[in-house]
Amino acid sequence: MAKEKKAIIVGAGLAGSLWAVYLAKEGYKVTIYERRPDIRQAEISAGKSINLALSVRGWTALKAAGIEEEVKEIAIPMPGRIMHSLDGELTYQPYGKDGEAIYSVSRGHLNAIMMQLADDNGAEIHYNTKCINADTKAGIVHLESQDGEKFDDSADVVFAADGAFSAVRYNAFQKQNRFDYMQDFIDDGYKELLLLANEDGSYRIDKNALHIWPRGRFMLIALPNEDGSFTCTLFMPFEGENSFESIKNDEDVKNFFKTTFPDFYEMMPNLVENWHEHPLSSLSIIRCSPWTSGKMALIGDAAHATVPFYGQGMNASFEDCYVMYNLMKKHNENWDEVFKEYNERKPDGDALQDLSVHNYHVMRDFVGDPMFLLQKKIEAKFSAAHPDKWMPLYSQVSFSNIRYSEAWNTGMKQDALMKRVMDKPNIEEIWDSKEIEDEILSLIG
Amino acid sequence: MAKEKKAIIVGAGLAGSLWAVYLAKEGYKVTIYERRPDIRQAEISAGKSINLALSVRGWTALKAAGIEEEVKEIAIPMPGRIMHSLDGELTYQPYGKDGEAIYSVSRGHLNAIMMQLADDNGAEIHYNTKCINADTKAGIVHLESQDGEKFDDSADVVFAADGAFSAVRYNAFQKQNRFDYMQDFIDDGYKELLLLANEDGSYRIDKNALHIWPRGRFMLIALPNEDGSFTCTLFMPFEGENSFESIKNDEDVKNFFKTTFPDFYEMMPNLVENWHEHPLSSLSIIRCSPWTSGKMALIGDAAHATVPFYGQGMNASFEDCYVMYNLMKKHNENWDEVFKEYNERKPDGDALQDLSVHNYHVMRDFVGDPMFLLQKKIEAKFSAAHPDKWMPLYSQVSFSNIRYSEAWNTGMKQDALMKRVMDKPNIEEIWDSKEIEDEILSLIG
Structure with missing residues (x-):
């Protein structure tokens, strides 16, 4: 008889519950420890009726876990944004091409669906159970139940999906030598x-x-x-x-x-x-490295909590699961190898932060700036004419599965190139001319 | 009778013991809790016979505490550095002008002297006593003695001088909302x-x-x-x-x-x-903010542990004490005001890190580069001719009390200016010409 495959997941939030679905479907005996009560029965935490924007990366991961259809039922498509000016004027800007949209989903509802699916597939969820600390080398988690009872559990592989304030990261990872860490509010x-x-x-x-x-x-x-x-x-x-x-x-x-x-x-x-x-x-961003230690890996916010200005926090967390799943297949469940390659995703975590902080500044300082809007119009027009040569940064991030690090690098190059175009003194007159199109083509080289 | 002035210092290392001398001399009842045994009796930790380079900032702080003479007795002047090439050739480079030197001192010996002086002035040092956590608002430290006994102590003002791995920072400051923190190896x-x-x-x-x-x-x-x-x-x-x-x-x-x-x-x-x-x-650097919370302040490595490549770690820690002492005088021991203004030193902590990391790259990549050495020679010559217009960055950092942040800014401007000078195609022939001197003068403006 084959040895039973056992995994522990700390945290039944978005990353933890999606990852539980993946692992349970692959025949793992999955045990989840969740600090909070069962979200399916309890009220969603007071004052936090958070909605999130699901985009292509998130859908890709949900689809691979086989739960795309269930989520579609609760998702409201938002193909564009409507800006409300001070005098009540509304301006509509599509996010992408026809048929492309980001989707508004309720965090609580989505989480409950995924917990139910994990449950249906045999995962065991222990609510009101707090992870206090962990021994990453030995794969042991130290837990505390609601009535204060302390106990341990262990597995060959443990995933810390316990969020931005991850106890595993804080108490086990951060105390390790050569663990880089940053929290920035x-x-x-x-x-x-x-x-x-x-x-x-x-x-x-x-x-x-x-x-x-x-x-x-x-x-x-x-x-x-x-x-x-x-x-x-x-x-x-x-x-x-x-x-x-x-x-x-x-x-x-x-x-x-x-x-x-x-x-x-x-x-x-x-x-x-x-x-x-x-x-x-x-609001804070977390950067840390490495994301794995011994038998444990950080996934989701525990690895790279971010600010919400690009709407990518959840999508990045789901992508973690999708990346981990593909590595698990590639390395035939050799977790040492999986974890080693999972750390190569770290530049994407950094790019996620760069993108999110960048968009914070864009939304804050530029979204009403006519020259910024003109630049976006030129980019959109050029991209429509030459889709093989130019994908706008927003589309790379929200409507593709291109690595965040690659999207960020391409986006910065596009920005530098567009600065030269926008520097033309008469750009406002000639912006949709053949001259500008040719100039961009020659700058791309 | 005036109310007794009480202060707690966590850590009897370099920053803690110097600060104890300052406070004890000002009439404070100082209680120090130190994790390690008495350094004056115990062997210095095995394998760590660390020597440090004391420069002007350090001397300034020691002098203000009245212990300059005691330290001078154990300090060995190093007016320059000797480079050993692969074939055994020695090259001497003075650090500054005639009479300027940095000083080699033994960390253990220096620490022991300052502990003795703190002791002589009435400070009470509890060895083998570990700080586990703290309540910054209430000014309470949670302690544990060698035999495992747990107890609390409190004071109107508490200084965490417990080093790069500060328990106060880690367990109290870092868990606060809006505390920015970075550890980078x-x-x-x-x-x-x-x-x-x-x-x-x-x-x-x-x-x-x-x-x-x-x-x-x-x-x-x-x-x-x-x-x-x-x-x-x-x-x-x-x-x-x-x-x-x-x-x-x-x-x-x-x-x-x-x-x-x-x-x-x-x-x-x-x-x-x-x-x-x-x-x-x-080797790691620590950046964090703010440095104070409630009744507590981080000083020394707890606030800004750095890499040793500029020889400024100890000097910066001593300067913390000097700055705090001056603020204490300025605000007549109103610690709320002192702490508020002490946080204005944060840019200097950041500049300390920028300088130290910069010098890591310089020592690693440029110290043997002929063009880099030529640049330093041009700078030295110009500085000797126009001391009012140009103080080399190394001198600003090591031989002055100019704020680190100001030194770093000036240094970066000097570097940008020198790049233009070094870009001249025949710079190696004309480097000590009037033309170059005039060019620098005009670039300074």
């Missing part, structure tokens, strides 16, 4: 608000779009939910002018929204209550 | 070797110099000890060609030294024993 915090559906259950604003109210140093975004509501997020600096700190009382809240997001303000009768119900949260 | 490790004195107690090589055997990707350095010996350090990559990994047995050790450091090899009959006696250690 950005200056902005965020607060979520729930824009309810109309009384008849219909959407108050266009369902099939990601809505943005860009206001320079701060912005509001909204993603559709299945029930007609929108999950909205205000990103703003913690301190300084126009900051969370500067909003001191209910009057300040009302005035801020009335003057900065007037159309949104009109739709939100329960604004002040909403403001108090939702916590103010911080 | 460089690709090189190091191993120390002890070059013994001649049998008559005399030095085998020039006592008054820092000796370097630069070999491109790796190097050996030696600093004099008081007893005629030299503490030598080999810096080399962990992996790859010419790496610690590539030296597998005693024959490899001998061959490596015989072919790469032949003159050194001749002086070291006990090379192989020495190689095995000393551990292979890693």
Whole structure:
């Protein structure tokens, strides 16, 4: 009889539960330890009705795990974004070509579906069980149950999918010699608000779009939910002018929204209550290396938690699973070899951070800049005429499975090239001329 | 009667013991908790007979604490460095102007002197007592004695001087929201070797110099000890060609030294024993922010541990004490105000890292490059002629109290300017001409 294949996964969040589906389907006896109660029974954590944007990388990984169809049922396509100006004017920008879209999905709902599928395939999920520490060499995790009982479990292979504040990374990986680690908080915090559906259950604003109210140093975004509501997020600096700190009382809240997001303000009768119900949260990026140690690997946010400005956090985590799955097949479940090659994904984790931080600055500082919008228009036109020579960075990231590191490098080269094009004094007149097209062609070489 | 002023210092290393001297002299009841046994009685940790280079910043801080004279007695001046080429040729380069030198001091001896002075001034040192965690808001440290007894202590002001692997930073600061943190290991490790004195107690090589055997990707350095010996350090990559990994047995050790450091090899009959006696250690830099939280401040390596390539780790730590002391005077011991302004030193911590990593690359890749040496010669000549217009970066860092951040900025500007000068096709012929002097003058503007 073949030896039973056993794996432990720490954390039943998005990465952990998807990876459990993969492993369970491959015949592994999967044991998951999850700090929180069963998300399928418990209320989703208060004030955090997070919506995420699923794009091609995520779909690729879901498909390979055989659960694409189940997720499609709860996903709302957003083929473009709608910008809300101060005077209420709406501008629509498609994200990609016809038929391309990113998809709004509820984090909780998606997670529950994947847990159910892991369960159905035989994975064993222990809720309310906290991982305290780990011995990476021996493959042992030290656990604590809800009633304070401490116990250990071990396996030949262990995956730490315990999120941005990963206990395995923090208590085991970070104490190792030569483990590089960085946690960097950005200056902005965020607060979520729930824009309810109309009384008849219909959407108050266009369902099939990601809505943005860009206001320079701060912005509001909204993603559709299945029930007609929108999950909205205000990103703003913690301190300084126009900051969370500067909003001191209910009057300040009302005035801020009335003057900065007037159309949104009109739709939100329960604004002040909403403001108090939702916590103010911080945003950080994590870079670390290596992602494996002994019998353990970090996957998802534990390896590369990021800021949400490119909508790639979940997609990158799902891609981790997809990459790991392919390596597992390639190396015939020789985990030493799998882990060795999995670390070659580290440049993609770094590029994910570069992309996300870059887009934070783009959305903050450039999204309303006419010259930036013109540049994007020139790129789109050139790309449509020469799809083999130019894929816009956003499309590489969101509508392809090109490695993040490659996308980032290509994107930076495109940007340098476009700087030269945009430097032409009369670019605003000649932007859609043959001259510009030829110039780009010659610069590409 | 005035309220007793109480301070806790975690760690009796270089920063902790110097800061204890300052505080004790100012009338504080100082309690120090030190993980290790009393360095004055115990042997200095095996294999780590570390020597450090004391320069102006360090002396400034020691002088302000009133202990300059005590330290001078054990310090060996090194006015320049001696480079050992492969064929045994020696080249001398002064570090600064006449009368300027950096000083070799034994870490253990220096530490013992400062502990004694702290003790003499009334500080209470608890050895073999480990800090496990801290409550920064309340000013409480959680401690554990050698026999496992756990207890707490508290004070109005607490200083974490517990080194690169600071438990206070790790367990209290890093778990705070919005605490930025980075630990980055460089690709090189190091191993120390002890070059013994001649049998008559005399030095085998020039006592008054820092000796370097630069070999491109790796190097050996030696600093004099008081007893005629030299503490030598080999810096080399962990992996790859010419790496610690590539030296597998005693024959490899001998061959490596015989072919790469032949003159050194001749002086070291006990090379192989020495190689095995000393551990292979890693090198990392720490950046974090903020340096204070509630009633606690990080000082020394706990705030900004660095690589040793600019010889500034200890000097920066002593400067922390000097800066803190001046702020304490300025704000009349209002520690909230002191801590607030102490955080303005953070750019200097960052510049310390930039300088140290920069010098790592310089020593590794450029120190033998004729064009680099020519550039330094041009700079030295110009600086001698126009001391008001140009202070070489090394002098700003080692022979002045100019802020690290200012030195780094000036140094980078000088470097950019010198690139333009060095780009002249005939620079090797005209380097000491009036034309070049005038050109630099005009570039400075």
